[in-house]
Amino acid sequence: MDWYQFRSRQSHEELRNLIAEAFIEDGLACPLEWAREAGRGGFACWDVCSMGGRRLGHVAWGGGSVAGWAHVTLTGQGCGMVGDWTAFDAYIRRQVSDLQFRRVDLAIDTLDGSVTYEGTEAAWEVGGFDPVRGPRPRRDRKGYPENGRTFEVGSRKDSDRFHRGYEKGLQMGFHPWGEGFEPRLWFRNEVEMKPANGPISLDVVAEREAFFAGAAPYLAQLVACSDGRRSPRDPLGDIAAEVSEAVRHLRRSAGPSLHVLLSVYGSPQALIDALTSGVTPSARLLEAGAAILDRADLARFGV
DSSP, rough: EEEEEEEEEEEHHHHHHHHHHHHHTTOOSSSSEEEEOOOTHHHHEEEEEEEEEEEEEEEEOTTSSSTTOOOEEEEEEEEEHHHOHHHHHHHHHOOOOTEEEEEEEEEEOSSSSOHHHHHHHHHHTTTTOOSSSSSOOEEEEEETTEEEEEESSSSSSTOOOEEEOOOOOOOHSSSOOTTTTOOOOEEEEEEEOOSSSOOOOOOTTTHHHHHHHHTOHHHHHHHSSOSSOOOOTTTTHHHHHHHHHHHHHHHHHHHHHHHHHHHHSSSHHHHHHHTTTOOOOOOHHHHHHHGOOOHHHHTTTTT
């Protein structure tokens, strides 16, 4: 699961509480935070959901063009914090009687280099993305080999299903699974589902493997080769990876200078005070969720 969006005519307060309750049921120990932002996309208001600065999604509501609907969205970061998607989705569906999915992204990550950009394009060439009826869907290529390429199939605007295959590790620049994994080997195949020509089935999350496989013959092959399990990594590992990358960058760019300045200031705390006084905290690290972690978490992930 990499995107989870539905709409309902329940009040935005009820939906906010529901999301918080669903995360608690799932075992999330950290409290959620909410902040009001100006509306967009036809909505008057956005209530943004975050955890320690890490933005997980939003509840959008109000506005003359939305006909009383409120939208709930969990982004990729929000989806990554869910431990048991089958139970999480079932809990929400029990509480929202008029739920309609507006977007659901399903993905398979391959970490051993067995699935590649070239292989995905070759699959398109031989009909691996052809529908049962109709012409072969269009393809598009984006990105560069040095920082990650993306192979797209279909029309994101006009179709129910849109495929992205991309070099996830190269795009991120590091690997959240830690040592022993090569970023260049990490490839993600993702299907974005929208109700362009009909409603999204309410069973799409509970039966996500079947829906992913049904999106294209090539994707069915990937499911057949998969062990069928979600990666066992701790979602906090993603945050720790961001912190680790920030530390590595700081060491490379400023380590030698800090080494000398430490002797000048006499203590680490005096140097830190001089460097951080009046400085705005890093928005990138805060949004990644770095404020959630402590030294024990960093030690657990080898940072």
